[in-house]
Amino acid sequence: MPILAYQKAVSLAQVRDLLGAEVFCGEDLSAQVGQVGAADLMSDVLALSKPGMLLLTGLASTQMIRTAAVSGLCGVVLVRGRKPDESVLALARERKIPLLGTPLTMFEAAGLLYMAISSR
Amino acid sequence: MASPEELESTYFVAGRDFTNAGKISTAIMDTLKRLGVDPEVVRRVAIASYEAEMNIVMYALHGTMSLRVSPHAVTIEVGDEGPGIEDINLAMQEGYSTATPEMQEMGFGAGMGLPNIKKNADEFRITSEVSKGTRLFIRVNQIA
Numbered sequence: 001m002p003i004l005a006y007q008k009a010v011s012l013a014q015v016r017d018l019l020g021a022e023v024f025c026g027e028d029l030s031a032q033v034g035q036v037g038a039a040d041l042m043s044d045v046l047a048l049s050k051p052g053m054l055l056l057t058g059l060a061s062t063q064m065i066r067t068a069a070v071s072g073l074c075g076v077v078l079v080r081g082r083k084p085d086e087s088v089l090a091l092a093r094e095r096k097i098p099l100l101g102t103p104l105t106m107f108e109a110a111g112l113l114y115m116a117i118s119s120r
Numbered sequence: 121m122a123s124p125e126e127l128e129s130t131y132f133v134a135g136r137d138f139t140n141a142g143k144i145s146t147a148i149m150d151t152l153k154r155l156g157v158d159p160e161v162v163r164r165v166a167i168a169s170y171e172a173e174m175n176i177v178m179y180a181l182h183g184t185m186s187l188r189v190s191p192h193a194v195t196i197e198v199g200d201e202g203p204g205i206e207d208i209n210l211a212m213q214e215g216y217s218t219a220t221p222e223m224q225e226m227g228f229g230a231g232m233g234l235p236n237i238k239k240n241a242d243e244f245r246i247t248s249e250v251s252k253g254t255r256l257f258i259r260v261n262q263i264a
Contacts, residue, residue: 041227042227043228043232067170070170
């Protein structure tokens with residue numbers, strides 16, 4: 001999982017706008033995103049993520065939310081129009097993990113974030 | 121010292137219970153946060169604990185996780201009843217896994233769990249007996 005360290009951070013609200021994303025849960029989107037990782041392999045997130053990282057993933061499971069919680073991630077964006085079921089949503093709310101969803105593919109979503117944030 | 125409080129709790133982990141997998145590790149994380157343990161220590165313990173809990177759920181019949189918090193360190197002792205590990209050196213290699221496709225679909229079983237526990241721990245010990253079970257000792261030092 002490549003971890004991108006950006007030259008400037010954007011807020012989760014800006015991430016929502018950039019990706020045309022729906023907000024499934026997360027009232028406060030002011031958290032600043034300094035790093036983004038893209039992965040479907042939770043083992044990689046557990047081994048390689050940094051605290052405060054934003055995760056792009058196609059995995060909409062309770063394990064994904066628990067992985068985000070123990071890894072101290074700032075939020076999760078589900079790609080390819082994946083929707084969380086009620087158990088995933090309830091856990092995201094309980095763990096206070098902002099959960100967004102975009103119709104874009106992982107590649108497109110990662111590309112847009114990279115372009116927006118790495119350009120000076 | 122992060123916290124002068126001493127605490128000991130033991131949790132039961134059921135094998136194959138994927139719905140609840142990770143619940144104990146997030147509970148441990150919440151306990152450590154409540155005690156005021158340093159956030160980086162909390163994160164290392166939570167990740168190591170979660171990897172260990174997933175291993176019990178994926179491979180063992182059942183197991184226990186015992187958390188102990190002292191002013192100097194957080195330790196987790198894990199014991200399970202299960203198939204055990206035949207070759208611990210092999211299991212400690214990144215990328216070696218005996219996971220099923222079902223486990224991999226959930227995003228686990230990439231052969232990263234045990235090496236990642238070791239990476240997050242200041243002290244890590246593992247012993248295993250085939251057809252009996254596996255025991256782990258994980259210690260993360262508190263930041264003075």
